[in-house]
Amino acid sequence: xxxxxxxxxxxxxxxxxxxxxxxxxxxxxxxxxxxxxxxxxxxxxxxxxxxxxxxxxxxxxxxxxxxxxxxxxxxxxxxxxxxxxxxxxxxxxxxxxxxxxxxxxxxxxxxxxxxxxxxxxxxxxxxxxxxxxxxxxxxxxxxxxxxxxxxxxxxxxxxxxxxxxxxxxxxxxxxxxxxxxxxxxxxxxxxxxxxxxxxxxxxxxxxxxxxxxxxxxxxxxxxxxxxxxxxxxxxxxxxxxxxxxxxxxxxxxxxxxxxxxxxxxxxxxxxxxxxxxxxxxxxxxxxxxxxxxxxxxxxxxxxxxxxxxxxxxxxxxxxxxxxxxxxxxxxxxxxxxxxxxxxxxxxxxxxxxxxxxxxxxxxxxxxxxxxxxxxxxxxxxxxxx
Amino acid sequence: xxxxxxxxxxxxxxxxxxxxxxxxxxxxxxxxxxxxxxxxxxxxxxxxxxxxxxxxxxxxxxxxxxxxxxxxxxxxxxxxxxxxxxxxxxxxxxxxxxxxxxxxxxxxxxxxxxxxxxxxxxxxxxxxxxxxxxxxxxxxxxxxxxxxxxxxxxxxxxxxxxxxxxxxxxxxxxxxxxxxxxxxxxxxxxxxxxxxxxxxxxxxxxxxxxxxxxxxxxxxxxxxxxxxxxxxxxxxxxxxxxxxxxxxxxxxxxxxxxxxxxxxxxxxxxxxxxxxxxxxxxxxxxxxxxxxxxxxxxxxxxxxxxxxxxxxxxxxxxxxxxxxxxxxxxxxxxxxxxxxxxxxxxxxxxxxxxxxxxxxxxxxxxxxxxxxxxxxxxxxxxxxx
Numbered sequence: 001x002x003x004x005x006x007x008x009x010x011x012x013x014x015x016x017x018x019x020x021x022x023x024x025x026x027x028x029x030x031x032x033x034x035x036x037x038x039x040x041x042x043x044x045x046x047x048x049x050x051x052x053x054x055x056x057x058x059x060x061x062x063x064x065x066x067x068x069x070x071x072x073x074x075x076x077x078x079x080x081x082x083x084x085x086x087x088x089x090x091x092x093x094x095x096x097x098x099x100x101x102x103x104x105x106x107x108x109x110x111x112x113x114x115x116x117x118x119x120x121x122x123x124x125x126x127x128x129x130x131x132x133x134x135x136x137x138x139x140x141x142x143x144x145x146x147x148x149x150x151x152x153x154x155x156x157x158x159x160x161x162x163x164x165x166x167x168x169x170x171x172x173x174x175x176x177x178x179x180x181x182x183x184x185x186x187x188x189x190x191x192x193x194x195x196x197x198x199x200x201x202x203x204x205x206x207x208x209x210x211x212x213x214x215x216x217x218x219x220x221x222x223x224x225x226x227x228x229x230x231x232x233x234x235x236x237x238x239x240x241x242x243x244x245x246x247x248x249x250x251x252x253x254x255x256x257x258x259x260x261x262x263x264x265x266x267x268x269x270x271x272x273x274x275x276x277x278x279x280x281x282x283x284x285x286x287x288x289x290x291x292x293x294x295x296x297x298x299x300x301x302x303x304x305x306x307x308x309x310x311x312x313x314x315x316x317x318x319x320x321x322x323x324x325x326x327x328x329x330x331x332x333x334x335x336x337x338x339x340x341x342x343x344x345x346x347x348x349x350x351x352x353x354x355x356x357x358x359x360x361x362x363x364x365x366x367x368x369x370x371x372x373x374x375x376x377x378x379x380x381x382x383x384x385x
Numbered sequence: 386x387x388x389x390x391x392x393x394x395x396x397x398x399x400x401x402x403x404x405x406x407x408x409x410x411x412x413x414x415x416x417x418x419x420x421x422x423x424x425x426x427x428x429x430x431x432x433x434x435x436x437x438x439x440x441x442x443x444x445x446x447x448x449x450x451x452x453x454x455x456x457x458x459x460x461x462x463x464x465x466x467x468x469x470x471x472x473x474x475x476x477x478x479x480x481x482x483x484x485x486x487x488x489x490x491x492x493x494x495x496x497x498x499x500x501x502x503x504x505x506x507x508x509x510x511x512x513x514x515x516x517x518x519x520x521x522x523x524x525x526x527x528x529x530x531x532x533x534x535x536x537x538x539x540x541x542x543x544x545x546x547x548x549x550x551x552x553x554x555x556x557x558x559x560x561x562x563x564x565x566x567x568x569x570x571x572x573x574x575x576x577x578x579x580x581x582x583x584x585x586x587x588x589x590x591x592x593x594x595x596x597x598x599x600x601x602x603x604x605x606x607x608x609x610x611x612x613x614x615x616x617x618x619x620x621x622x623x624x625x626x627x628x629x630x631x632x633x634x635x636x637x638x639x640x641x642x643x644x645x646x647x648x649x650x651x652x653x654x655x656x657x658x659x660x661x662x663x664x665x666x667x668x669x670x671x672x673x674x675x676x677x678x679x680x681x682x683x684x685x686x687x688x689x690x691x692x693x694x695x696x697x698x699x700x701x702x703x704x705x706x707x708x709x710x711x712x713x714x715x716x717x718x719x720x721x722x723x724x725x726x727x728x729x730x731x732x733x734x735x736x737x738x739x740x741x742x743x744x745x746x747x748x749x750x751x752x753x754x755x756x757x758x759x760x761x762x763x764x765x766x767x768x769x770x
Contacts, residue, residue: 034652034653136655136656140655142652197642198642199637200640200661201633201636203642203662204636204661204662204665207624207659207662208625208628211597211624212596212597212600214617215597215600215617215618216600217602233600236596236597239596240593248584248719248724251584251586252724252725254585255588256585257582257584257585257588257692266689266690267419267525267527267690268419268525270683270686271521273592274689276588276592280589297655304651334719337637339633340637
């Protein structure tokens with residue numbers, strides 16, 4: 001996936017060297033669209049490439065449900081690149097760091113609240129008014145609130161206009177919301193594997209992700225910060241996220257019917273597992289260590305409430321978009337129904353806004369928007385010019 | 386869906402009147418394929434139409450994961466038909482009760498252990514050796530064990546050969562196993578929305594259904610029969626079953642973004658729900674009242690262990706099938722990947738066995754095999770003759 005090593009060596013001397021420094025941005029008092037006030041909102045951010053003097057070469061990358069601001073690069077000079085879109089972000093790549101200033105920030109209620117590289121504000125944060133974690137007293141926040149935090153971050157750097165905004169999945173929702181809420185600030189829109197609204201299928205899918213956490217007795221209505229967190233429920237939630245974000249083609253091409261433990265036959269032992277179950281359990285357990293269960297519930301809700309423009313009409317919310325739009329999606333997406341993506345394209349296009357709709361190929365379903373993005377490199381490069 | 390009222394009136398005098406009587410069949414001592422012994426195995430069964438003197442007009446219907454032996458008819462003369470395949474079973478229908486003796490039985494570890502119309506043996510049953518419910522000490526049982534119980538039931542009625550065996554989903558697995566294990570007893574095979582093996586995708590999907598039960602503290606390693614059962618976990622498991630067995634087309638054509646309670650806006654209240662969530666929760670709650678959580682875990686395992694023939698080779702298991710085969714499936718099936726169904730057809734056909742593969746249309750995905758079966762009436766009628 002990482003094709004840039006040769007390019008790194010042959011790039012201009014001032015090229016971005018792939019090392020990123022995580023920084024934080026603080027808002028003393030943030031007011032949500034619902035009118036709730038959150039003191040001391042702090043989010044992490046990182047950037048790749050340099051902001052030009054005109055401050056008009058910025059591309060904002062908005063992250064997906066389980067993602068972070070780490071879209072590209074490595075955290076120390078002798079480390080390897082670990083950004084999720086290293087395939088397209090870097091010197092000479094589709095999102096060329098020799099040309100663009102690429103910036104990404106952690107959202108509010110970011111899932112990975114316990115990741116030392118993530119800074120976010122949510123239920124796990126201390127409410128300065130009480131000195132205790134917010135828990136379920138944290139206000140509901142929406143995709144639009146995520147956008148408003150990003151707007152303030154960009155304004156703090158003197159950036160009034162974006163060359164492009166691009167994001168996958170929940171990142172697509174943020175990108176769409178940016179272009180709908182601030183049509184005069186977004187020059188190009190690139191939603192990947194996401195549509196203009198959380199349709200009923202997505203409402204229900206997200207609901208099923210929340211369920212195992214609420215069933216876990218340790219969840220305790222969200223009050224677990226001074227006790228045992230609901231790790232079992234969180235793991236099962238994350239297992240479902242992994243499964244739903246993939247596709248049967250991937251499962252059946254990657255795994256077989258091997259047992260997890262060759263000495264424990266699932267046909268003889270009701271507690272034995274198959275290898276694919278163990279792999280999904282192991283992935284979930286590793287993610288759960290960095291994640292917060294309440295944050296997952298708030299992310300579920302932020303995604304559920306999404307409709308472009310957050311008004312009464314999806315048509316109006318999407319008609320507000322003026323930026324030329326490139327939509328990338330998978331016909332095998334089990335999270336964002338392809339029908340909804342195509343409908344979103346039609347509604348953006350309805351008043352004459354230019355829309356290009358392209359499919360991503362692969363066996364990962366929804367995840368092809370993250371893991372197989374390199375196939376869109378030429379399309380992205382051309383669209384950004 | 387029930388198209389038979391006119392036909393009922395115009396049928397011969399001896400036609401089946403649609404009233405079914407649930408009966409039970411007992412095996413004093415049943416030995417599983419694993420060599421475990423289960424005393425006093427009892428299962429419910431019902432039949433529609435009359436067994437002829439030659440005892441060669443029997444069609445066995447094998448039920449799906451959350452199903453029962455109630456494939457057709459009504460339990461009392463003034464009730465309405467409530468069988469899941471009333472659309473195709475009855476006088477003059479595709480599975481014509483004027484011609485065939487149609488029989489169906491509850492499986493071992495049937496999900497609906499608390500339904501008064503269901504008789505099954507599983508973890509919720511009393512182990513006569515201890516006088517206590519089996520719980521997780523119940524032996525793992527497989528699809529082949531289900532078939533063996535059915536074989537003994539049929540033999541008790543002098544039925545040595547089946548005109549056909551037909552079932553949907555888990556019922557398809559039983560039907561395939563029948564034709565593979567007893568090729569000289571099955572004249573026609575009709576697997577609906579199921580394939581020859583639980584592929585890795587299905588292994589993982591089934592695993593996710595089990596997860597909420599295991600997370601629920603009331604599950605208590607399966608020991609809940611003298612306390613509070615894990616109802617919350619069971620409900621969430623059943624919600625997932627409902628969701629996975631459907632398709633985004635159904636969700637998006639049936640629901641909108643309405644709130645469950647018009648006074649509780651999900652964007653303002655983290656505990657509020659959308660209408661689709663409430664509907665799925667209500668369906669799950671109703672099902673949970675009749676279901677047993679441990680039985681769900683054992684059904685998950687029975688499905689996971691399935692490979693036609695239960696030997697080392699899927700190819701051999703399917704090659705053993707000699708019966709002309711009609712496979713019905715949905716290209717939108719999210720549980721049994723259509724690729725696996727087509728592969729099953731190829732492997733049955735490989736040694737010259739006649740296979741007809743037809744798709745079912747609809748917006749329900751997997752469930753079109755149960756709810757939209759009437760569209761296959763003509764195909765079924767012709768195939769059975």
